[in-house]
Amino acid sequence: MDKWMLIDGNSIIYRAFFAMPPLTNSAGLHTNAVFGFTTMLLKLLEEEKPTHVLVAFDAGKVTFRHEGYTEYKGGRQKTPPELSEQFPVLKELLQSFSIAQFELAGYEADDIIGTLTRMADEQGVETIVVSGDKDMLQLASDQVTIALTRKGVSEVDRYNPAEIQERYGLKPLQIIDLKGLMGDASDNIPGIPGVGEKTALKLLHEYETVEGVLAHTEDLKGKMKEKVEAHKEDAIMSKKLATIYREVPLENQTDELSYSGYDKSSLAQSFRKLEFKSLIERLDLPEAAEAEGAAAASYEIIMVDADTDRSQLKVALAQAESVYIEAYGENPHHSQLLGLAVTSGEHVYVVNYDVLTSEAGKPVREWLADDKAPKRGYDLHKAELALSWHGLAFCGTAFDVLLAAYLLDPTEANQTLNSLAARYGIPAVSSDEAVYGRGAKFKVPDAEAVARHLAAKAGAVRQLVPLQESDLANSGMDKLYYELEQPLSFVLAGMEKLGISVNAETLEELGRELEHKLVGYMTDIYRLAGMEFNINSPKQLGEVLFERLSLPVIKKTKTGYSTDAEVLEKLEPYHEIVRLILHYRQLSKLQSTYVEGLLKEIRRDTGKVHTYYRQTIAATGRLSSQFPNLQNIPIRLEEGRRIRKAFVPSEPDWLILGADYSQIELRVLAHISGDENLKEAFIHDMDIHTKTAMDVFGVSADEVDSNMRRQAKAVNFGIVYGISDFGLSNNLNITRKDASRFIEQYFEAFKGVRAYMDNIVMQARQDGYVTTLLERRRYLPEIKASNFNLRSFAERTAMNTPIQGTAADIIKLAMVRMDEELRKRNLRSRMLLQVHDELVFEVPPDELDKMKTLVPQIMEGALTLDVPLKVDVNYGVNWYETK
């Protein structure tokens, strides 16, 4: 037996929107109406078990009802944008449900539904109509039940003719007459003024129809008679407007409604995108491992071993579409190579590590090393490093889906292949956590499970590549990808594998000195506190300072007293212990993070440390550095700066050469804002902070004292970060009013910068993203948030990201060029480190002169701006000396 379910899409999504509290996913997309709709839908599908389902939508603004009555639905509130944006989302979701949707130009959803219920009546098909609109009751019949949403949206009241009779004392068709008399404010249907539901029902019980009432006006009395007679026309027109049209041309389309249930995994993809976590659970999905097993059936896994036909394997590799190389563990310098999977036509070849390194793996090794053999994979940078530590060469990256995903959305934190595939609607990749476990349970499962997992990943990569290629092209980032990021990843892997020599004795010596001083501070602190406690514990320290010694509380954290350096500096005058704690903190940081931490990272055999640059983390396009982080080695304070003495060349007599961009971010700002004053300053290579001080304080160069320059420097930082008076006042310890004045003065002097700041925020609002000079993108959904905090943050980000990001683009370009030049010129000098605006090299003495010219030449010429780029070069026997 067939059963139809016909849903009034517009009506339900409206109800859901107003019934549900606001809800957004992490991308800032509003989802509350879709969520409400979905809960209702899941419930009704469960309860009704329909064989045919349709969601009907209104199409366009003008329907046949507007002919003759242009005010129809006039005066309606404009659909809020938070709701409008959910229509396409709902429509896409319905596709995942495999539920049909109709909309027809010139007709409303209720006309489509009305027509289908007529057909249902004719064919005797049991039908349920779902809507929030009482008008629908006119469609009720023996076959057709009307489900109207109650209060919320997931509960419905079902009406058949008997229940309508009971509730209103009317037959279904009389609902039209009811509306004709009482009108409908929400659709701007007038009816007869002064006639509400009560009066209308009374009249209809007596005269049955609008026509009946109008034919008997002489029976009415007083005011009522006057009103009815005066609004005869309105009543007739209102009835007409309320009448659902049941002759929409829909012949032979009922087959399209047939519904045989939804595909759980494709629905889960959609729910994941929308972040409907509770609904995913409700779906009761099969375990990911089962899904992976099921997908494995669509291609044949071939385990490569000694028996594998070698020539066949070579042919397959030559035609490989994608590869997944599993480097197990976070740090690719210490990872375990589990093996790899290669897709080729109908097959996935899985090669485990033992086979890869055996005679049978030779064709695979040759393929990996062949730069003419294109590899499309996931995180090939990591793979390349891991392979190289196992003595295996890797060349020929053609596409990396991780790197592409990063460019397409650099703010997405979860870039695992599992979630990446899910975002593109590619199911059946288990999460690494599900396969390998996490934390204490982290371990490699049996070979078969690994093979299945690697095969699934290689399969997902194959599917992702063409989708991302077109996404990159569509967003204008293909050049950035192919000409910058992808070549850079190869350069980075080279630098990482090379590493930098760190002299352990230097660090150990420094460590002994620190230890001695720390013990001294510790005894003094205990004495002044009158007790022993753990100075490293903010909790214990807070108790000592604010309870035992009763110092004033400056700031609180979520969990208690704040004891950070900013607070301690304010407390210094109150008690001599504070100064000691500040020193203790400073030295203890050096000891634990930089002496002990770095010592642990030195490879005993080579005396080198190997950082891991991550190219897909920072939202602005910068690199980040891990295991150890070599981008935050101390420099600002002399005690810490001494750590740099331990960073030395790896060959006797060689030198460390450092080259850093001078004021790259402000130069970038001068270029992209086009501000004439700022450009002039850089064209004449002025001291930018002094110049800013001159303009902000209205003085001449020789009147700028060190304090004015310091404040101007803070203003310049503020400008780059997306200025606010609060931030600046906080940084300079001045009043907000004074900070405001500085900012105003700055913008008066640099009008182009103000215009840039205003424009970039507007542009972000319009496009939803900002870009760097090389078209790197960052989406800022929160730029439209009504929450002041979120919105302000997005606005500052809109100002900062093009600046910081373009600076990142420039140094990345320089790195790729530099790598090329070193090769081309057969130089032995090596690029070792990047620290955002600085490159560090090790240089043989006979190349020093060449490099002193070449490095700044390449870096300054990386990109031509309206202002010159300037690079300072320094060298010495260690990193400390490059100042």
Add this chain to the structure above:
DNA sequence: CTCATCACG
């Protein structure tokens, strides 16, 4: 595992 703190650009 999260928080507070602090190192860098």
Add this chain to the structure above:
DNA sequence: ACGTACGTGATGAGC
């Protein structure tokens, strides 16, 4: 009026 400066990673404490 709203309450923050932008971007990272490592460490030790304490739940």
